[in-house]
Amino acid sequence: MRRRLPLAAAAAWLLAVPAAADVVTASSTTVVTAGRPYRDGSLTSAVPVYELVSISASEMKTSWGEFEATLSAWGAVDGSDIRFWQNGAPVGSRATGDVDVAYLRGDLRSRKLTVRLGRQVIVEGNARMLHLDGAQIVVRPSRGFGLSLYGGAPVAPRFDARGTAFTTGNTLATVAYGGRAYWSLAGLLELGVSGSMATADGDLTRKDVGADLRITPHHRVEITSSGFYNLPEKRVGQVDVAVGFEAQRTLRLAVDYQHVEPDLFLPRNSILSVFAADKRNDFGGGLRWTPMRTIAVDADYHLLKAEDGNGSRARLKGTYRPYGRWVVGADFQLLKVPENGYWLARAFASRELGRFAATLDGWFYRYDKQVNGQDQSLGGTVTGSMQLAPSWRVALAGTAGSDPFYKSRLDVMAKLVWNQLYTREVR
């Protein structure tokens, strides 16, 4: 009943709005068939049917301010076996569904006050993309100053297991709250301090303070930094600093450093939070080079330093767009850590031709040490799609391959998408 009331109130409020403004609607019906023989001889087969719906009505202007109502939800039915794992959510019935976001947002007093109520994602500061059933209030008095406050209950899959050990989200809590105070000088500086707190039935699971900074001393240079400090443990959980530099119009360079103490990402009431204080550092840099309008090269390398040894992460990706509707690319990645490592070679292409579009994607992994008795993985995906009518598109995708866990796999996906955007002229 507690959940139905806010929904009914939101719907009633929307009906009272005299003129609906801009509306974006999207619906996607997806059928996947997957047949995968495990290497131990067993076979899994699954035919889930997903219906994903999102509706967003924004710029609803009233005498109080401007409002936005957004809903993104989905339902699914297992056409074959009930899948044993559904992104960590409780499994047991053939039909399932959930709400990703559902909120009512109001920009009031010439956008000096913003209120968002409902299921939402909290992005700012050290909230760590907290998925929350609750409220967020942002106050922007003037001169670049602002304050955002949030509070509510972290989301649990299927409205179940909130705050228990069966939480799949990043914050194990029954209640979470926090905020961020910031000051920005348009085009030059953004500075924020934030705090996050969470409790699970009275037990503290998180208590961090954080800071973030973004400064542009020159239009070609940007420095960003953020971090958080865990108050109960009196330790720095994470600090990262990145400097981006546009050396030329065709070359952008970046260097970054990150210090992280992973155990501080565990809930404070976890028994495992008392066993270790692991410290890790990684630093490196990258570049994006666009020697021609049609070519882009991305490269980066990072040295990973941990207490059990060092590692490396590297990447080289090239993308070629010979014509506006053609894309061809190759991607090489390498990751080495003391435990194991891999290198990846991947190639992809996409082509649009009028109402039709097609993509190709192929990958090959080589593992340094065997994974499930195998040292390589090979696969590929082919997709084709067609515009059926304005706003309607149908797509078909097939994925085949072999990897350390599946001797062979063949997945076929069919998708019907309806995407409608009702626009009005803006200046």
Add this chain to the structure above:
Amino acid sequence: MKRATLLSSLLLLAAACGFKGTQTQVVERVPTTFPHEIHGGFDCADCHTGIIKSTRLGDSNLPGVAKCEECHDRTSAEDKAKFNPPRRKAREYELRFDHAAHLKRVPKGECATCHKDLPAPGQPWNTSPPMATCTACHEHKVDFAEARCSPCHVSLKRYPLKPITEFSHEGNWVKEHGRLARGSAESCATCHEQTYCAQCHATATRPARPEIFFPEKVEVDFIHRADFVSRHKIEASADPASCRKCHGSYFCDSCHKEQGLSPRSLSPRDPHPAGWSSRGSGTAFHGDAARANIVSCAGCHDQGAASICVMCHKVGSVVTNINIHPPGFKQTDKTKAMCRACHP
């Protein structure tokens, strides 16, 4: 009942939004009657007096009839009609622009630095400077790559930005966007609603990872792309915190349980190497591994007081002479649940 409530709310929402078909609301443009060209001898601010202090678009900066009367004697009926032009409706702009700040940076009276064209009589009132005028001074390429839209744009959600590939964020965006979003969530919201963020970040509710639903997006650097299941242990070992930024312990354990890797499995198998239990009997010892990556342990063993760790390490058990806490560990408040598991 829960589903019925959701469905009915959805229908109500759809009804409220009014599925009226593809309708485009066009802002009315009223032709101007004022001949700017024959008033060229004046400074713009002589008539548009408010512009010098105007800090936002939409301020009423058009001169009133009284301003015309400072020079023109409007006694005849013809003049009266001429000096009562149709008033432009107040328009809401989707841009932030501070005339007062900008006028300090251009020579006095040089409004034409930006306003190259002024509306002639009979032309619609739509000669605002194009965006290229802004980018002539403001470095937009960098702003765009860094997703810094909000200083100027109030909202871009409905802007007809097509094709979208022209506006994709550059470089290692998957890694960088989080760092930028922490301080600039409002910039992200200029173009993206939370339904967009939720495609990847609603990890507690989404039915599958985004790669499953968008196989055609071959250019996007989805972090779980291709054979992630085989390499997930390597990725988690390289950066354990990155997993925890989205996923809780049970997310891992719920799959490990089905694979027989978790103590909660019906018939658990031991995935650990030889010598795991006691130091010196093999190449790996669980204590060292836990010190190096406790988050990895949490993927199967984060069950609070029911955790397998407690069985051996609780006070009074066989290994209590070993301090399992890391160097420097200070926890004086033993009333906490996790402490009570071992320190009854």
